[in-house]
Amino acid sequence: MTTQTVADTRRLSPLLLVNLATLLSATGNGITVVALPWLVLQQTGRATDAAVVAGAATLPLLLSSLFSGTVVDRFGRRRTSLVSDCLSAVSVALIPVCAASVGLSVPVIAVLAALGAAFDPAGISARESMLPAATRAAGWRLDRVNSLYEANYNVAYLIGPGVGGVLIATVGAVNTLWVTAACFAGSIATIAFLRLDGAGVPDRATRPTSMWSGTLEGLTFVWRDRLLRTLALVDMVIVALYMPVESVLFPVHFTDLGQPAQLGWVLMAMSVGGVVGALAYGSLAARVRRRTLMLIAVSVLGACMVGMAFLPPLWVTLTLAVAVGLVYGPVGPIANHAMQTHSPEHMRGRVVGVMTSTAYAAGPLGYLLAGPLIDAVGLQTTFFVLAVPVGVIAAVCFALPALRDLDRP
Incomplete structure (x- = not known):
């Protein structure tokens, strides 16, 4: 491999890492979309309970997505992505942990689903905010990068529910959530290797002074x-x-x-x-x-x-x-x-x-x-x-x- 080839690979690595992390995280969310309602229906057999959990996973997105950008601009893109996926992984893993220890109930599943949903938008905003710098590092056109990123995101939500369905049939809904947690862990490991201009802690002079004022x-x-x-x-x-x-x-x-x-x-x-x-x-x-x-x-x-x-x-x-x-x-x-x-x-x-x-x-x-x-x-x-x-x-x-x-x- 020539020196020029190595340099080109390094220039592409930030873009590859951001997209891989997005694919893993979004696939984990896609699996959860299928696994959580199935788990609730297995527990109670009531569609109303499944709707309650679905609502619990949706409502936090309204506020968390609004404030997520301020979190990114205040604490840094790379750090926000890492912490967001870590909290999402923990909230998902707690469901099988509770199932094996104290038992599951609809309120417990709803609370953990809400926590997981609340953490997701910050990670999404962080990775998307890194795209222009990754584009410059790769030497690509911004339109080409956005095209790849959105297609990658769509693929994750195409394969996630399918993988979730297969896993539920083979290992059960509870154990399927371990795979979701592993997807978030994979995203964390991927971003841990990322080195990119502008992804670190923002300069004190430009970062928002508070969550409310920044939003x-x-x-x-x-x-x-x-x-x-x-x-x-x-x-x-x-x-x-x-x-x-x-x-x-x-x-x-x-x-x-x-x-x-x-x-x-x-x-x-x-x-x-x-x-x-x-x-x-x-x-x-x-x-x-x-x-x-x-x-x-x-x-x-x-x-x-x-x-x-x-x-x-x-x-x-x-x-x-x-x-x-x-x-x-x-x-x-x-x-x-x-x-x-x-x-x-x-x-x-x-x-x-x-x-x-x-x-x-x-x-x-x-x-x-x-x-x-x-x-x-x-x-x-x-x-x-x-x-x-x-x-x-x-x-x-x-x-x-x-x-x-x-x-x-």
Whole structure:
């Protein structure tokens, strides 16, 4: 191996380490998504208890994601990633420990699930904030790195639930959580080897003085930047309208049909499309404007949701699901690029945290809307109620001048 080859490998190592840590951590979370509800149903057999645990794992994300960026900018990116994964690993490992010692109950599982969820956003924000420095070390284009990062993240959530299902069938739900803890441990070990500019403890002069003031500074910065403000608001509305489709409407539809396996196929089709779309963005960004890709994504999403609202045959639904993933795969890398290029180095964690928190806040709002609507007007009407506004938002996006900033230096 030549000296030049060794140098090139070293320049790529930060990027490889950040992506490997993200893959391991997100895969662990993907396994947990399957293992925790299964564990609760094994314990009590009541769907209500599973919903309680799911809610406990979701609600902390609203606040923790908002403050996570301040943690990153105050204590450092590498340290935050290490501590976040360590606390997540401990909270997950405590579940099988309790099962083997004092026994498990729904409140205990809910509390530990909430703790694990509360620690995750800080680690996610920390690793994402390291991407620009890793990009410079690798000598790659930022669009290419964001494309790889988002595809990597999607792959983790594609394989995590599948691995979780296999493990539950072979070793049981409780022992499966040891594998989740091992994934977090692998992420810790990976980041421990990372050496990257800007990943250490921030300079005292630039780091936030307190959690509250730092978070307020992040909120103010995002609101005053017209591109970030626009992306946050558009993302909030779309997430609120679309997330219930995956998490409420499709489960209700396929349960009514008595075809739970088909639900898995549709969700997998979306995930596969998302991976391909995110990877494609790396090459598309050099040829197509980011604003154009964003407008295509929102427009096709609205059209596909209207098509799904007719509750067509399975092959049509699968085609629409793949299309949604393909066109929306580039949106994550585009949003990452906007956050990275519109935020100063010392505030990047806070900007990422604030932008992420808007999506976490929107999801529960959509669930609260969808459930009562299905009971009141039926599944198909609810589908149209959610789908048509997405088409309206797409039309509005064409007129938003702020989105032109996506392609400005």
